[in-house]
Amino acid sequence: MKITISIITSIFLLFGHYVMAGSSSTKVALVPGGPHPYFAAWEQAGKDAVKDFGLGKADYKVPAEWDLSQQNELIESLVGKGYNAVLVFPGDAVGTNKILGELDDAGIPTAALAGCVEQPTKAKFCFGTDTGHSAYLGTKQLIKALNGKGKIAHFTGFLVDPNTTLRIKAVEKAVAESGGGVEIIQVIADIDAYEPADEKINAFMAAQGGEVDGIVTTAWVPAVVAAQALTNMGDKRIKMVGIDHDEVVLKAIKDGYVHGTMLQNPYGQGYIGSYVMDKVRGGCSFKANAPWKSTAQTNQFIDSGTVFVDINDVDTYVQAMRGISLEILETFESTYLNC
């Protein structure tokens, strides 16, 4: 793989600049781990970054499946087509480091987007939601809605996703802080595909819907399916705090079946990530004393922001997220870069 990337890169460096478009030669590939609606905002973010920052390209390219080898092959082929910066949602928190190292050796800067890779890594930084913090804040909102008392369930995503463990621990932490008023009666995980999520969440509702007071979901698919289940049941007694901005969840908030959702900032990740890649390719380096945050995987983390949205601001959430993105962008260079 290393040899392949080196050969491809050498050929491109020889001839690539003749086919560049735009004022910058930076061509960013935004590569998610697999098909998922969460990442769809990266496409528009890339287009806007090309327009606003004059990049050569910033294209969203999706692997056919959630599979590390497929993601690696896609990245290789994109390098072959002349992309010279890669923003990637790691297909594997450790496994992705191999290709990131090879890209770095070939002079191609990379960053982990929306999820981090384990250090040591050649990724320049990790830019995403502080998933643990988001889960913690969401659970706090749920506890508040329950007036500090009740039984809750936690629905979350892939167990192999390192964020899942962080989310489970964060929910437990928020519950522990309730002083015994709130109890987690069940955690259902590995339901990031719609069919098993529908099966398990509805089985839970059937068996324990009567005794649960609140639901916190910390992954996209469980949030959609749980919101749909509450809507179908016509249940407004159970309070639910979801995650992300799927239409089903937003509609359920408007209709009163879901209390609120923790929004992430995928657009900002793609937009600012592309901007930073261009800066790095232009010769900027990261400050030694940059105010990085630390997570369980990395100590070079930047939080792309999260915000709780309920029925009062569900119609204006786009502006809220845009505001967060602009705030990060305005201060990014002075905070993190030496240019």
Add this chain to the structure above:
Amino acid sequence: MNFFSQEYFKKDWFGLLIVVLLSGVIISFFKPAFLSSFNLYVLMLSVSLWLVVAMSQMIIIAIGQMNLSVGAIGGLVAISFTGLMEVHGFSIPYAILTGLFIGLFCGFINGFLTVKTGISAFIITLATLYIFKGMNLGITEAQPFYQIPESIKNFGNAKIIGPVPYLIIIPIIITVMMWLLMNKTQSGRNMLAYGNSVQSSELMGISPTKVVITAHVISGFLAAIGGMLVVCRLQLGTPNIGDSWLLPSFAAPVIGGAVLAGGKVDVIATALGVIIVAIISQALVIFKIDPFFVQILLGFMILIAVFINRYREYKEERRKKIFIYEASHE
């Protein structure tokens, strides 16, 4: 009369029926909510989908092949069905017919390529899995379709009577049709004969082209129905539909005693296999199993179900051997 010599004991589905009844009794003893109307409704919804998916794979197993693209066909049909209604304004009947045609066509491609190239269906359907999934992603760009007509949403959630959902009607009809096909028609017998021995079936004058293409076309057709049923249930058309179908599509036929080399499948046993997997999945939720141990327990419980059924087969074979031994020494 010896219990093991009873006629029903010889059936593939008998051991599984015992497992279903036993597990139902045990679970409801510890968790009475298992028999609640809502829980039975949820169980039937779950069975509805997996029944169609399992039948789609079972017919390919019958001819001694595998269809890895079952989920990809279901997913492609699901997003085509919803996309045609949302983007192109197709009426529901036209969208359904188009979805079914896509399923039939995908199945035909699988069967045709398998027969004409002589390459194993495993490889052909592995390739078409990527093609169909790629088309799915190309069409949707990983974005769901949300604008589902109310009548489809209602069909996905409404109940006929008590806990029985409308959604289960089609899978039951399909199961009956499949039983008739495999047990009462020449076409079904030809498929089993082909699965048992390709050479022998050819000597019997069975056309391999006809058998393989027919099986794949039916498989594609059923996968298409599965995709549309999921849309009715989820009330959205997402490109991820079908991604999780592959292993369950094999689990139920195999639990039902199907021989992966072909020539032996049992429709009723496969249906019971679906019910067993659904009950096990539900039990793991009902008993609040730690999420990190769910897969281990699921695997063990499927093994137990298979062992119980194999024990019945073992007893049956032993009885036959004793009978032959006694007959030869008379």
